Amino acid sequence: MTRQAALAEGFRYAKELTTRYLDGIGEDERAQQFDVLPNHPAWCLGHCALTMHRVAGILDGEGLPGSDFIEGGTPAGGGDAERYATESVAFDSEPSSDAGGYPTLARGREIFEAACERIALAIENASDADLEREIPWGPARTPVVLRLLLHRVLFHNGHHTGQITDTRRAMKLERVLK
Numbered sequence: 327m328t329r330q331a332a333l334a335e336g337f338r339y340a341k342e343l344t345t346r347y348l349d350g351i352g353e354d355e356r357a358q359q360f361d362v363l364p365n366h367p368a369w370c371l372g373h374c375a376l377t378m379h380r381v382a383g384i385l386d387g388e389g390l391p392g393s394d395f396i397e398g399g400t401p402a403g404g405g406d407a408e409r410y411a412t413e414s415v416a417f418d419s420e421p422s423s424d425a426g427g428y429p430t431l432a433r434g435r436e437i438f439e440a441a442c443e444r445i446a447l448a449i450e451n452a453s454d455a456d457l458e459r460e461i462p463w464g465p466a467r468t469p470v471v472l473r474l475l476l477h478r479v480l481f482h483n484g485h486h487t488g489q490i491t492d493t494r495r496a497m498k499l500e501r502v503l504k
Contacts, residue, residue, distance in 0.1 A: 329454075329457065329473070330449050330450050330451075330452055330457070331450065333449045333473075333476050333477075334445075334446035334447070334449040334450045335446075336480050337378070337442045337443075337445050337446040337449070337480065338442060338443070338446050340442060340480055340483045340484070341438070341439050341442035341443070343484075343487065344374070344438065344483055344484075344486075344487045344490070345435055345438065345439065346502055347487055347490045347491055347494060347502050348367060348431065348435060348490070349502070350494070350497075350499040350500065351367055351431060351490075351493075351494070351497070351499070352431070353425075353430055353431050353432075354425070355367075355497060356368040356425055356428065356430070356431040356434065357369070357421070357422065357423050357424065357425035357427075357428055358423065358493070358497070359421065359423045360493065360496040363489065363492050363493055363496060364421070364489065365421050365486065365489045365493075366421050366423070366493060367431065367434075367490050367493060368421075368425065368428035368429070368431065368434050369414075369415055369419075369421035369428070370486040370487075370489055370490050371434040371435060371437065371438040372405070372410035372414070372415035372428065372429070372434060372437065372438075373415040373416075373419075373486060374438060374441070374482065374483050374486050375394070375410070375415075375434075375437045375438045375440075375441035376390075376395065376410065376412060376415050376416065376441075377479055377482060378441040378442060378444070378445045378479060378483075379391070379394075379395070379441050379444065379445075381445060381448075381472075381475060381476065381479055382441070382444045382445040382447075382448040384461055384472065385445075385448035385449065385451070385452050385456060385472075386444075386447075386448040386451070390412070391440070391444075392409075393408075393409070394409055394410065394437045394440065394441075395409055395410050395411070395412050396409050396410070396411045396412065397412050398411060398412060398413055399411020399412060399413040399414045399427075400413055400414065401413055401414060401416070401418070401419040401420050402414065402419070402420050402421075402422040402424075402427070403422050403424060403427030404427060405427050405428050405429060406426075406427075406429070407426075407429055407430050407433065408429055408433055409429060409437075410428065410429060410434075410437065411427070414427060414428070417464075417465065418465075445476075445479070449476065452472075456472065457471075457472050457473040457476075458471060458472070458473060459471070459472050460472075461475070463475055
């Protein structure tokens with residue numbers, strides 16, 4: 327198995343690992359916030375999808391899909407039932423409890439799953455030289471090797487899946503892993 331295939335497989339598997347934690351969360355609860363928890367499921371899905379699309383764009387040269395994202399918005403909203411506003415799920419944005427500013431949970435899941443598939447395909451089509459390229463990333467524009475950034479983005483998805491898990495606990499939902 328090539329490293330491209332292994333990395334792509336990781337994103338496809340992460341899709342399954344993350345989305346199973348959405349079971350039991352209703353549309354009315356997708357933007358529910360709790361005092362000690364920083365984010366909610368709608369925000370987590372959009373934030374991870376935006377991050378994966380940004381990295382996939384480095385590899386495939388394509389922009390964000392207009393069907394899934396509205397460029398702009400504010401750190402607290404601007405999306406709708408079908409699309410995320412980029413600024414509402416970007417780094418340092420403040421999740422809003424106004425569910426109307428986010429896609430439905432079903433649509434958010436579709437957007438997240440499409441981002442997982444896009445980044446997987448972009449990785450599969452990447453050359454070894456592409457993966458070893460150093461690119462600027464993050465607010466400080468710190469140079470990072472793309473191959474390592476891909477691992478970081480996988481970890482990032484897991485981090486936010488943990489936040490969805492915490493939200494499930496606060497909602498008193500059944501455990502996913504038994």
